[in-house]
Amino acid sequence: MMLDKEFVISEIDPRIYGSFIEQLGRAVYGGIYEPTHPTADENGFRQDVMNLVKQLEVPIIRYPGGNMVSAYNWEDGIGPKENRPRRLELAWSAIETNQVGTNEFIDWSKAVGAEAMMAVNLGTRGIDAARNLLEYCNHPGGTYWSELRREHGYEQPHKIKTWCLGNEMDGPWQIGQKTAHEYGRLAAETGKVMKLADPTIELVSCGSSGSGMPTFPEWEATTLEHTYEFVDYISLHQYYGNRDNDTANYLANTLDMDNFIKTVIATCDYIKAKKRSKKTINLSFDEWNVWFHSNDQDNELEPWSIAPPQLEDVYTFEDAILVGSMINTLLKHSDRIKIACMAQLVNVIAPIMTETGGGIWKQTIFYPYYYTSVYGRGTALNSIVKSPKYDSKDYTDVPYLDSSVVYNEEHEELVIFAVNRHLENTLKVDIDILSFGGLEIVEHVVLENDNVKATNTLHQQQVKPHSEGQSFIEDQKLIGILPKMSWNMIRLRKSN
């Protein structure tokens, strides 16, 4: 691996380490909010959950959905809690009590140090509901909706900067699914009106629900033809699963993710050229993760209960390795990906799990997310990598070494995040670090396990990192020793 301080990809937008809370399953009720829990604060928020979210240093959190937003009446979630209606939540066949709504979410996100990324309903609703919600949230006062917010106890506007124009509107499962032309027109007009109400906001147009959608990437091209002038980002969503139990193939899925990102960038730039525009549309990868473990058990759940245990994937060691690789892929595209949200944050396909009324624990995927979010701030660097490769069922030329590199000028730290995809062999990586002057290793954190299916529970953390990585510096080269199938963080600092 060759590295140079000058091989700059981009300054990393911290929002690349974002996440997502949907009013779904036990993400909110029994997750972030549980007034009867022993750790609940005066607003009913679980402080044990807040502490772990704070550890992750999540900069931005998308809310309230997800599929849920496409039939959501935001007005149900404001005002005195005792007056809020219970509704059939049709996206996930549950009952929504609306005890948590916009204001509570803003309170919670502030308490965990994150900004909110708000989605508007473009499934059952449209321009009017969106502009009213924006006025309620962002207008200082003196108008119907802003005064109502103040009556509800929020004197100051929430100043929500980032807004999603609907969710996955190409999906047949989506309430109010639209064709690309229908969505493009509605999103453009909604965006136009929202920016009239508050020109400081940024808007995310819905991209495809995944790289496998039959309408991808035509959806991106057609919708952007309509929305280009009004939006700032286009969204990407992607989940992977190891349904065939083929680990080598599963770990290669970031080649698909990389191709997905490149195709969306190319499509954005094609429309830019077509429109002779000076403006560049960036990417918001606002749903990404592993999601497949809970699919069967979710089909067994009885409909119409409150906060059912939906999408409660129990993650394995191999999932954590793929998640580490997915973050590497995001960082390698940080010149265009400015926002990304691990979907989701608590209980629902999440790094943090809770028992309702009980304890809390870190899933396997918590660890790569935690280390990259905390130590992966600064400038993303390109590296020139020569790695042995393998072929798998769906991919050819898969490099065993997958990595991303971050230079933090302020702390004079160089951080290498590296995955060894080899299932049996250690990888010894020669890393040229000459251009950084004298560096010393601060720590080499390793996530490894002999059992690819090892999981974590409330009582047992089978998968957790250690700091006994064996890397060393020799002749001004870093020799990275990456154990078989492992995720690694090698952190270096200027030596005295």
Ligand code: AHR
């Ligand atoms: O994150 C779970 C679901 O996945 C979201 O509600 C939806 O947007 C996507 O299909």
